Amino acid sequence: LxxxxxxxxxxxxxxxxxxxxxxxxxxxxxxxxxxxxxxxxxxxxxxxxxxxxxxxxxxxxxxxxxxxxxxxxxxxxxxxxxxxxxxxxxxxxxxxxxxxxxxxxxxxxxxxxxxxxxxxxxxxxxxxxxxxxxxxxxxxxxxxVKDMIIRGGENHFPAEIENTLVEHSQIAEVAVVGIPDEKWGEVISAFIRSDDDKPLDIDDLKSFCRNHLSPQKTPSIWRRVDAFPLTGSGKIQKFRIREKYLAGDYD
The missing domain is CATH 3.40.50.12780 (ANL, N-terminal domain)
Incomplete structure (x- = not known):
C-alpha cells in the first residue's frame, strides 16, 4: 500500500x-x-x-x-x-x-x-x-500469552491497545510492550513508527487513548522508533524491543 x-x-x-x-x-x-x-x-x-x-x-x-x-x-x-x-x-x-x-x-x-x-x-x-x-x-x-502485560495485578492485552492507537493519524505502526516497573510490576509502553518527521504529540495520543479505552490501559511510556526488530517472517520481536529499551537504546 x-x-x-x-x-x-x-x-x-x-x-x-x-x-x-x-x-x-x-x-x-x-x-x-x-x-x-x-x-x-x-x-x-x-x-x-x-x-x-x-x-x-x-x-x-x-x-x-x-x-x-x-x-x-x-x-x-x-x-x-x-x-x-x-x-x-x-x-x-x-x-x-x-x-x-x-x-x-x-x-x-x-x-x-x-x-x-x-x-x-x-x-x-x-x-x-x-x-x-x-x-x-x-x-x-x-x-x-507471553506478551500479556500484568500491571498492578490486572491483565492487559497489547493487541487491544495497538488496534486503537493505529487509528491515530500520527501512527503508521505501533507495538505495545510491558516494561518492568518496581511499583506496578509492569507498565504499558507504546513504541511508535510514524510516516512523517514531526515530533509525537504525547498529550494528544494520551487523550485519544483515553477517549477509546479505560484510563488504566493508556501507556505511560511513549517512544518513537524508526523501525522495529523483526523475525524472518516479518513479525515484530517484542522481547527485543523490551531489551533495547532497558539497554537505553530508545532514550
Missing part, C-alpha cells in the same frame, strides 16, 4: 489476500479492500497445526474480517482455556486458544519435553496465543 502511494501498479491480477501470523490492524484491512478491491481472508494457525486452525470465508462481514480469524476448519475443535489452570472458559472470555484435530502434530522430533508442554494428555494443542470465541464460533486473537 505504501508503494502505491508513490507510483501506480497494475494490481488487477490479485484475487485473494490471506492474512495471518499476527493480528492485523482493522484500518489496514479496510484499506486493502478499498484500494485493491480483492477478496481478503483472515486466518489463524501455526506450524504445529499443519498450519491452519481457522479461516474466514469470503462472504463474511468486513467487521468479521477485521476483528476475527474466522471459524475452526472442518474436523478441528477449538477451546479457550485458562493459561494457568487449563480450565475451559466461558464464551467471550479471554484465554489461551487450544486446538484439537487430525491436523495437530504428533509431536516435536526427539523432544518429548517440548511435546508434553505443547500438547496435553487429551490431545489439545496449547497454542500460546490468547483469544476469545463468540457464540457463532468466530475466533478473535488478542495477543500472545
Amino acid at each position: 505504501e508503494a502505491l502511494d508513490h507510483e501506480s501498479h497494475d494490481m488487477s491480477s490479485v484475487e485473494v489476500i490471506t492474512t495471518g501470523g499476527a493480528p492485523v490492524a482493522p484500518e489496514l484491512v479496510r484499506k486493502v479492500r478499498e484500494r485493491l478491491g480483492c477478496s481478503l481472508q483472515s486466518a489463524f494457525g501455526q506450524t504445529e497445526a499443519s498450519p491452519m486452525i481457522s479461516l474466514n470465508h469470503d462472504d463474511v462481514s468486513i467487521d468479521d474480517i477485521c476483528f476475527s480469524a474466522g471459524q475452526p476448519l472442518p474436523h478441528t475443535s477449538v477451546s479457550i482455556r485458562d493459561p494457568e489452570t487449563g480450565a475451559v472458559l466461558d464464551v467471550g472470555a479471554v484465554g489461551e486458544i487450544c486446538a484439537k484435530g487430525y491436523n495437530v502434530m504428533i509431536g516435536y522430533h526427539d523432544n518429548e519435553e517440548a511435546t508434553s508442554a505443547a500438547i496435553d494428555e487429551n490431545g489439545w494443542l496449547h497454542t500460546g496465543d490468547l483469544g476469545t470465541v463468540d457464540k457463532r464460533g468466530f475466533i478473535r486473537v488478542t495477543g500472545r
